[in-house]
Amino acid sequence: MAAIQAMLNSQKAAIDVTVNAARDNVNANVDADAAALAGVVNAARDNVKADTTAQLATQTTAINSNTDTKTGAVTTAVNAKGVVKSIQRGIASPNGASGTQNTLNIAISAVDFSKSQVIVSGVVLGAGNNPAQHSARLTSATNLEVTGFMTSTSYTTAVYWQVIEFF
The missing domain is CATH 1.20.5 (Single alpha-helices involved in coiled-coils or other helix-helix interfaces)
Incomplete structure (x- = not known):
């Protein structure tokens, strides 16, 4: 073993x-x-x-x-x-004798004509249903001409204007 x-x-x-x-x-x-x-x-x-x-x-x-x-x-x-560069605003009252056209020249800061736009609106203040015509335009880089045509002397007009200049 x-x-x-x-x-x-x-x-x-x-x-x-x-x-x-x-x-x-x-x-x-x-x-x-x-x-x-x-x-x-x-x-x-x-x-x-x-x-x-x-x-x-x-x-x-x-x-x-x-x-x-x-x-x-x-x-x-x-x-x-066109991004907004500047906005100039105001109110003008080109009132005159009935049946006449009255023009106001408003001095503004200089703008570039080719890049600017004028916007105008107006209201008639007074009695009756007497229409008024109004317009606005740039006559130079520093002048806005606002014109109103009055059909009656029983009211006045307020013309709201804006000159918007773009870049």
Whole structure:
């Protein structure tokens, strides 16, 4: 029996050596594979980072260019549409004798003719149903001419005027 026990111990020792050698070989392969995989993962991460950075730079350039283009287009559109530069307002009463036309010249701050517009409206104050005609126009960069035609002296007119200058 001692001989059998010695033989079993010898075989067990041989198996342990074989198992330990196989385990060491697997561990070495796993370590080598892990190191290789870490290198691949790191290289892939670096490539993705470089690609993302390049794409971001390209997109940022495109966005900045598009923003500049849109800003220019909006500026052009605003300038073309005419943003109000100044508004001058007042009330005039070009009253005179019945059946006459009376003209008032009103001094205004200088405006650019090609970029200005005159708006006029009026009311009749007094008795009866007597119409009055009125108009206004720029005669120079600094003069607004307001004209009223009276059909009766039993009332007065108030002419509201605006000169709007655009950029």
